[in-house]
Amino acid sequence: MALNGLLDIELSVPAPTELAAFWERRGLRRTDDGVLGTADREVQLRIAEGTHRHLSALHMSCETEQDLADIAGRIGAMGVRSTIGGTTLRCIDPVFKHRVVIDVGAPHPLSPAQERAYNGPGEQVRANTRAEAVVESEPRPPRRLGHFVLGTPHLAEANAFFFDGLGFKVSDQILNGVATFGRIESDHHNLLLQPASTSYLNHYAFEVDDVDAIGKAGTAVVAERPGASVVGVGRHNLGSNIFWYLSDPAGTFFEFYSDMDQIVDDDVWERDHLRRDWEGSDGPAGFSVWGPKEPPPEFFNPLDLDVIGAAREDLGWD
Numbered sequence: 001m002a003l004n005g006l007l008d009i010e011l012s013v014p015a016p017t018e019l020a021a022f023w024e025r026r027g028l029r030r031t032d033d034g035v036l037g038t039a040d041r042e043v044q045l046r047i048a049e050g051t052h053r054h055l056s057a058l059h060m061s062c063e064t065e066q067d068l069a070d071i072a073g074r075i076g077a078m079g080v081r082s083t084i085g086g087t088t089l090r091c092i093d094p095v096f097k098h099r100v101v102i103d104v105g106a107p108h109p110l111s112p113a114q115e116r117a118y119n120g121p122g123e124q125v126r127a128n129t130r131a132e133a134v135v136e137s138e139p140r141p142p143r144r145l146g147h148f149v150l151g152t153p154h155l156a157e158a159n160a161f162f163f164d165g166l167g168f169k170v171s172d173q174i175l176n177g178v179a180t181f182g183r184i185e186s187d188h189h190n191l192l193l194q195p196a197s198t199s200y201l202n203h204y205a206f207e208v209d210d211v212d213a214i215g216k217a218g219t220a221v222v223a224e225r226p227g228a229s230v231v232g233v234g235r236h237n238l239g240s241n242i243f244w245y246l247s248d249p250a251g252t253f254f255e256f257y258s259d260m261d262q263i264v265d266d267d268v269w270e271r272d273h274l275r276r277d278w279e280g281s282d283g284p285a286g287f288s289v290w291g292p293k294e295p296p297p298e299f300f301n302p303l304d305l306d307v308i309g310a311a312r313e314d315l316g317w318d
């Protein structure tokens with residue numbers, strides 16, 4: 001009885017056509033102007049025009065109509081007004097100011113990854129033939145939008161809205177709760193809230209089939225946009241996902257990831273994993289278990305944060 005799906009997000013940017021074309025070249029399908037999806041999910045990204053790059057809408061699903069009423073009650077108690085029409089709840093995020101839309105329903109199921117044949121020690125799974133990653137003509141396209149990460153100076157209010165109000169579940173916390181990973185699906189995280197000097201979208205993430213899909217899709221981005229690589233490839237400690245972060249033409253970071261931890265039993269996860277000590281940067285909560293040890297400073301402080309902060313001030317959002 002709760003939120004059960006991240007359906008799609010809307011990104012507003014000064015040059016929406018350029019961003020949409022970029023994602024079409026990555027293999028997303030355009031179904032309408034500014035609407036992009038994957039083979040299994042027709043709508044994953046909506047792209048609109050905006051004064052500055054930002055997340056402008058967050059669309060999720062929940063199980064029952066009662067969930068909508070419960071969410072309206074919880075966020076209402078924190079002073080966030082919402083409307084419910086039919087099976088849809090709408091409100092404005094009190095911190096980031098994007099539209100929040102919640103529909104009763106669930107994400108479309110995904111067809112499983114088409115597995116590749118890998119050879120291993122003593123294992124000739126792929127005999128007398130080259131690896132598929134070598135011979136396929138195009139990188140495999142993104143499979144689904146999996147998560148987004150927001151930074152803000154108003155962490156307490158943002159945490160209260162997402163976790164206490166909307167009902168995201170906590171998967172992991174670091175820095176004594178300063179940064180919190182939350183989920184509404186079985187993915188370890190659909191959301192990470194972290195500190196920042198202004199409220200902004202740090203990155204959005206597409207799940208792809210495997211590490212070859214990450215490597216090939218990321219390499220294609222770098223071939224087109226030299227300097228687009230931000231950090232990667234590596235494997236995170238928290239979430240266990242293999243990652244490569246790059247920047248899109250609007251300057252927002254995005255991630256290609258695969259093999260994230262799946263939490264299907266909340267009790268087992270909490271009992272066995274949540275209480276570990278994730279505080280030390282040299283300990284198990286470090287940025288990666290292999291790959292770059294730390295991201296570059298601009299990963300947490302993008303160079304355009306001042307521009308975003310000024311735009312938000314102009315709009316009366318801060």
Ligand SMILES: [Fe+2]
Pocket residue numbers: 147149203205255
């Ligand atoms: Fe991520």
